[in-house]
Amino acid sequence: xxxxxxxxxxxxxxxxxxxxxxxxxxxxxxxxxxxxxxxxxxxxxxxxxxxxxxxxxxxxxxxxxxxxxxxxxxxxxxxxxxxxxxxxxxxxxxxxxxxxxxxxxxxxxxxxxxxxxxxxxxx
Numbered sequence: 001x002x003x004x005x006x007x008x009x010x011x012x013x014x015x016x017x018x019x020x021x022x023x024x025x026x027x028x029x030x031x032x033x034x035x036x037x038x039x040x041x042x043x044x045x046x047x048x049x050x051x052x053x054x055x056x057x058x059x060x061x062x063x064x065x066x067x068x069x070x071x072x073x074x075x076x077x078x079x080x081x082x083x084x085x086x087x088x089x090x091x092x093x094x095x096x097x098x099x100x101x102x103x104x105x106x107x108x109x110x111x112x113x114x115x116x117x118x119x120x121x122x123x
Contacts, residue, residue, distance in 0.1 A: 034068040042079035046117045048072045054120040058113055074120070078113050 039045045045059040049071050059073070066073055082102045091097050 031068050035065055036063055037066060037073045037075075038063050039073075039075060042077065043075050044078050044113050044116055045073045045075045046120065048074055048120065054117045056117060058116050076116055078116075 037045070039059055039061050041061050043061065045064070047055045047057070047059070047066060049055060051070060064073070085101045087099045087101065088096050089099060
Protein backbone atom coordinates (compact mmCIF):
# COMPACT_ATOMS: atom_id res chain seq x y z
CA UNK A 1 0.00 0.00 0.00
CA UNK A 2 2.93 2.35 0.63
CA UNK A 3 3.99 1.92 -2.95
CA UNK A 4 0.63 3.26 -4.15
CA UNK A 5 0.86 6.40 -2.02
CA UNK A 6 4.24 7.37 -3.42
CA UNK A 7 3.36 6.58 -7.00
CA UNK A 8 3.83 9.45 -9.43
CA UNK A 9 1.13 9.86 -12.03
CA UNK A 10 2.32 11.40 -15.29
CA UNK A 11 0.87 14.82 -16.06
CA UNK A 12 -0.78 15.78 -19.33
CA UNK A 13 2.49 17.05 -20.67
CA UNK A 14 3.09 19.57 -23.40
CA UNK A 15 -0.07 18.73 -25.35
CA UNK A 16 -2.34 19.56 -22.41
CA UNK A 17 -0.50 22.81 -21.71
CA UNK A 18 -0.62 23.74 -25.38
CA UNK A 19 -4.37 23.04 -25.54
CA UNK A 20 -5.03 25.23 -22.47
CA UNK A 21 -2.88 28.00 -23.92
CA UNK A 22 -4.73 27.74 -27.25
CA UNK A 23 -8.15 28.01 -25.60
CA UNK A 24 -7.12 30.99 -23.48
CA UNK A 25 -5.48 32.63 -26.51
CA UNK A 26 -8.60 32.06 -28.62
CA UNK A 27 -10.84 33.66 -26.01
CA UNK A 28 -8.44 36.60 -25.75
CA UNK A 29 -8.31 37.02 -29.53
CA UNK A 30 -12.13 36.94 -29.75
CA UNK A 31 -12.42 39.59 -27.01
CA UNK A 32 -9.81 41.84 -28.63
CA UNK A 33 -11.39 41.59 -32.08
CA UNK A 34 -14.92 42.37 -30.87
CA UNK A 35 -14.17 45.05 -28.27
CA UNK A 36 -13.63 47.98 -30.65
CA UNK A 37 -16.08 49.61 -33.05
CA UNK A 38 -15.78 52.57 -35.37
CA UNK A 39 -18.29 55.40 -35.84
CA UNK A 40 -17.89 57.01 -39.26
CA UNK A 41 -18.21 60.73 -39.97
CA UNK A 42 -21.81 61.94 -40.03
CA UNK A 43 -22.93 59.10 -37.77
CA UNK A 44 -23.57 58.77 -34.03
CA UNK A 45 -23.82 55.66 -31.87
CA UNK A 46 -25.57 54.55 -28.71
CA UNK A 47 -24.64 51.44 -26.74
CA UNK A 48 -27.13 48.77 -25.66
CA UNK A 49 -26.01 46.89 -22.55
CA UNK A 50 -27.59 43.51 -21.76
CA UNK A 51 -27.51 44.17 -18.01
CA UNK A 52 -28.65 47.81 -17.64
CA UNK A 53 -30.28 48.60 -21.00
CA UNK A 54 -29.53 51.59 -23.21
CA UNK A 55 -26.82 53.96 -22.00
CA UNK A 56 -27.49 57.72 -22.02
CA UNK A 57 -24.27 58.74 -23.76
CA UNK A 58 -24.30 59.40 -27.51
CA UNK A 59 -20.91 58.52 -29.00
CA UNK A 60 -19.47 60.83 -31.73
CA UNK A 61 -17.19 59.89 -34.62
CA UNK A 62 -14.14 57.79 -33.83
CA UNK A 63 -13.16 54.42 -32.41
CA UNK A 64 -14.81 53.34 -29.17
CA UNK A 65 -14.61 50.40 -26.74
CA UNK A 66 -17.40 47.96 -25.80
CA UNK A 67 -17.42 44.85 -23.66
CA UNK A 68 -17.96 41.91 -26.04
CA UNK A 69 -21.26 40.04 -25.71
CA UNK A 70 -22.53 42.38 -22.93
CA UNK A 71 -22.66 45.55 -25.03
CA UNK A 72 -23.72 46.19 -28.62
CA UNK A 73 -23.36 49.50 -30.50
CA UNK A 74 -26.28 50.86 -32.54
CA UNK A 75 -25.08 53.32 -35.19
CA UNK A 76 -27.35 56.05 -36.63
CA UNK A 77 -26.90 58.22 -39.71
CA UNK A 78 -27.36 61.87 -38.62
CA UNK A 79 -26.21 63.70 -41.75
CA UNK A 80 -28.28 66.67 -42.87
CA UNK A 81 -30.33 65.95 -45.98
CA UNK A 82 -32.15 68.49 -48.10
CA UNK A 83 -35.91 68.47 -47.73
CA UNK A 84 -37.75 69.12 -50.99
CA UNK A 85 -41.05 71.01 -50.75
CA UNK A 86 -43.44 71.15 -53.71
CA UNK A 87 -45.86 74.01 -54.09
CA UNK A 88 -48.27 74.88 -56.89
CA UNK A 89 -49.21 78.42 -57.78
CA UNK A 90 -51.11 80.16 -60.55
CA UNK A 91 -49.47 82.45 -63.06
CA UNK A 92 -50.93 85.57 -64.76
CA UNK A 93 -52.15 83.61 -67.75
CA UNK A 94 -54.08 81.19 -65.46
CA UNK A 95 -51.67 78.27 -65.76
CA UNK A 96 -50.65 76.18 -62.75
CA UNK A 97 -46.91 76.17 -62.10
CA UNK A 98 -45.14 73.71 -59.83
CA UNK A 99 -42.32 75.10 -57.71
CA UNK A 100 -39.76 72.97 -55.89
CA UNK A 101 -37.92 74.42 -52.91
CA UNK A 102 -35.00 72.78 -51.17
CA UNK A 103 -34.65 73.43 -47.46
CA UNK A 104 -31.53 71.90 -45.86
CA UNK A 105 -32.46 73.13 -42.37
CA UNK A 106 -35.89 71.58 -42.05
CA UNK A 107 -36.74 69.99 -38.72
CA UNK A 108 -37.33 66.69 -40.53
CA UNK A 109 -33.93 66.74 -42.23
CA UNK A 110 -31.71 67.29 -39.18
CA UNK A 111 -32.15 64.70 -36.41
CA UNK A 112 -31.65 65.61 -32.77
CA UNK A 113 -28.50 63.72 -31.78
CA UNK A 114 -28.94 64.27 -28.06
CA UNK A 115 -32.09 62.11 -27.94
CA UNK A 116 -31.03 59.13 -30.07
CA UNK A 117 -31.47 56.69 -27.19
CA UNK A 118 -35.11 57.67 -26.49
CA UNK A 119 -36.72 55.38 -29.13
CA UNK A 120 -34.78 52.40 -27.74
CA UNK A 121 -36.04 53.10 -24.22
CA UNK A 122 -39.66 53.45 -25.31
CA UNK A 123 -39.82 50.14 -27.21
